[in-house]
Amino acid sequence: MAEAVERRKRYREQVRDEIKQVALGQIARDGAAALTLTGVAKEIGVSGPALYKYFAGRDDLLTELIVDSYASLADALDAAGSASAEAPARERLHAVARAYRAWAVAQPHRYLLLAGTPVPRYDAPAETVDRARAVLAPLLEILAAGRSWPRAEPLRAELAEWIAEVPAVADWVRDALGPAATTAPDVALAGVVTAWVRLHGVVSIEAVGLFNGMGLRPATVLALEMDALADAVGLD
Amino acid sequence: MAEAVERRKRYREQVRDEIKQVALGQIARDGAAALTLTGVAKEIGVSGPALYKYFAGRDDLLTELIVDSYASLADALDAAGSASAEAPARERLHAVARAYRAWAVAQPHRYLLLAGTPVPRYDAPAETVDRARAVLAPLLEILAAGRSWPRAEPLRAELAEWIAEVPAVADWVRDALGPAATTAPDVALAGVVTAWVRLHGVVSIEAVGLFNGMGLRPATVLALEMDALADAVGLD
DNA sequence: TGTACATCAGTGAACGCGCGTTCACTGATGTAC
DNA sequence: TGTACATCAGTGAACGCGCGTTCACTGATGTAC
Numbered sequence: 001m002a003e004a005v006e007r008r009k010r011y012r013e014q015v016r017d018e019i020k021q022v023a024l025g026q027i028a029r030d031g032a033a034a035l036t037l038t039g040v041a042k043e044i045g046v047s048g049p050a051l052y053k054y055f056a057g058r059d060d061l062l063t064e065l066i067v068d069s070y071a072s073l074a075d076a077l078d079a080a081g082s083a084s085a086e087a088p089a090r091e092r093l094h095a096v097a098r099a100y101r102a103w104a105v106a107q108p109h110r111y112l113l114l115a116g117t118p119v120p121r122y123d124a125p126a127e128t129v130d131r132a133r134a135v136l137a138p139l140l141e142i143l144a145a146g147r148s149w150p151r152a153e154p155l156r157a158e159l160a161e162w163i164a165e166v167p168a169v170a171d172w173v174r175d176a177l178g179p180a181a182t183t184a185p186d187v188a189l190a191g192v193v194t195a196w197v198r199l200h201g202v203v204s205i206e207a208v209g210l211f212n213g214m215g216l217r218p219a220t221v222l223a224l225e226m227d228a229l230a231d232a233v234g235l236d
Numbered sequence: 237m238a239e240a241v242e243r244r245k246r247y248r249e250q251v252r253d254e255i256k257q258v259a260l261g262q263i264a265r266d267g268a269a270a271l272t273l274t275g276v277a278k279e280i281g282v283s284g285p286a287l288y289k290y291f292a293g294r295d296d297l298l299t300e301l302i303v304d305s306y307a308s309l310a311d312a313l314d315a316a317g318s319a320s321a322e323a324p325a326r327e328r329l330h331a332v333a334r335a336y337r338a339w340a341v342a343q344p345h346r347y348l349l350l351a352g353t354p355v356p357r358y359d360a361p362a363e364t365v366d367r368a369r370a371v372l373a374p375l376l377e378i379l380a381a382g383r384s385w386p387r388a389e390p391l392r393a394e395l396a397e398w399i400a401e402v403p404a405v406a407d408w409v410r411d412a413l414g415p416a417a418t419t420a421p422d423v424a425l426a427g428v429v430t431a432w433v434r435l436h437g438v439v440s441i442e443a444v445g446l447f448n449g450m451g452l453r454p455a456t457v458l459a460l461e462m463d464a465l466a467d468a469v470g471l472d
Numbered sequence: 473t474g475t476a477c478a479t480c481a482g483t484g485a486a487c488g489c490g491c492g493t494t495c496a497c498t499g500a501t502g503t504a505c
Numbered sequence: 506t507g508t509a510c511a512t513c514a515g516t517g518a519a520c521g522c523g524c525g526t527t528c529a530c531t532g533a534t535g536t537a538c
Contacts, residue, residue: 004502008513015514033269034356038491049493050515058492109353116353117345118444120270132446151463155456162451169451193450193457194464201437208354210368214429215398215405220391221429227387228430232464240535244480251481272524285526286482294525 016054018044020068023061024110032113033120035062059122066124069114070131076103081138089145089235090227093195096138097226100199101206101219108207115200116207133172136192140176143191146183147234152190159193160186191233198225252290254280256304259297260346268349269356271298295358302360305350306367312339317374325381325471326463329431332374333462336435337442337455344443351436352443372428373412379427380417383470388426395429396422427469434461 022043026035037058038048055061080099084092104111114132118124149156163170163185173185202225205211206218229235258279262271273294277284291297316335320328340347350368354360385392399406399421409421417424438461441447442454465471 008501012514031353031356033353036491037493046514047516048491049495049517052493053514112353115441115444115446117267117269117348120267151467152460155452155460158452158456165451190460193452194461197437197441197457197461198434199437200441201433201435204440205351205433205436208351210351215401216391216394216429220394221433224388224391224426225430225433228464228468231387231468244534248481273526274524282481283483284524285484285528288526289481 012054019051019054019061020065023065024107027065027109027113028107029109031109032062032116037061062119062122063125063128066113066128067131069110070128070135073100073103073114074131074135074137076100077135077138081141089142090230092142093139093226093230093235094223096142097195097199097222098219101203101222104203104207105218111203111207115204136196137172137176139192139195140173140188141178143195143233143235144177144183144188145235146187146191148183149187149190149233151232152187152194155190155193156184156186159189160184163189187233191229194229194232195226198222198229201225248290255287255290255297256301259301260343263301263345263349264343265345267345268298268352273297298355298358299361302349302364303367305346306364306371309336309339309350310367310371310373312336313371313374317377325378326466328378329375329462329466329471330459332378333431333435333458334455337439337458340439340443341454347439347443351440369408372432373408375428375431376409376412376424377414379431379469379471380413380419380424381471382419382423382427384419385423385426385469387468388423388430391426391429392420392422395425396420399425423469427465430465431462434458434465437461 019040022040023035026039026043035058037051037055040061041048041051051061055064076099077096080095081092084095087095113119163173170185173189177185177188199222202218202222211218255276258276259271262275262279271294273287273291274284276297277287287297291300312335313332316331317328320331323331349355399409406421409425413421413424435458438454438458447454
């Protein structure tokens, strides 16, 4: 009967999810480099080799965790962008930045899995580069509301050339901007790169623990950085 | 004879240096998490246990590498600050930023040893926190030439409180500022935090490799970020 | 100048550990007739 | 309803590997008298 086949499939999916969840827990505790299949198996209460029925190996599991995490972060930013769709651009920038930080602070090691030191003896598949770009899409739409940014001229020039040379990037930018854009694509992209640098700067320092013992709230620094950017590019 | 004792001492120091240099090479190749004593020993051409004559263990070696690296980075920034002592503050900020990036780009994994994902199963001694602060001293002096920064008000307030409550920080700020300061300590400190966030943002993204395939030069982004900061705080 | 002793860098064997992965297998569940 | 077969999750033993660290030791060098 097809019903039994489906039940098995659903069970398989459940077990896969449990494995991934436990693996994330281990990463949250000791970092991505400390992830081991035998450790996961032990925590689930199953023999080590059993996991090979669900994943081809440790690297396969790690890759899937990374891909899932990119998707999860992208979803969080998308949601923040959509929820604030009617707000002024400056407020939207803050909203997306808060969502970025909230996602990272909830599971610092998971954030570092995406944007931290590469895991030794693990080669990330090439596709992950595209995933990283997708994360930044909501920022692109918001920063397209900017007016101008004379200081960014050198960076603009480099990015304009990039857009001109790589069709995939040109498509991505055109799609994300939409018809409401009041700014040239390369100006918006310069804003996105800057926003990304500042987001990652604040959030990774916090995730690594380097703000500890300094009398400041990371959220305050992040808000300042986003306000300064909004000032520079002329967001309302 | 005392001469022989000294010769032995010098030899000991040479071997210690060789061990550290080889260890840095391994970190440069595979990252800090992949550092192993046996690997270092093999590369030097010596048995594993021999290294215990020079370091108490793997963590001891790692700690010394970190402490050395903080000192090396601090030296590089100090040198850049001193060399540009007569230049306008904006130019000095660029000079220190370039030195920071140059140091990190020369050995990305060494930079990530200081500011990247913590190494699994390694507990950093508490002293490293003070070392991290020392690195930022040259920036403090430069940003003390700023005029004002209304946007930074919330961050200023937090930092002013920190300065007031922790004497060690107050001393550090007073010493680094000197009498030439035209700005309140908390404003200068807000500038330093911001500069640090942006430096680390650009440099760590580059070190991890996330800029790869994006049509931009990290140096351009860094220069833009420093110029934007100089604009915001009113550096000449 | 010669001899007994001290120092100390480096060795090789060994310990216990955990890892990723393979392999032949068991045993429960469902399917076909 | 009963029987032969297929599917597949999970097991336990095993392989080869590399790790940090300890220990008793060797052998060269220098020191004291």
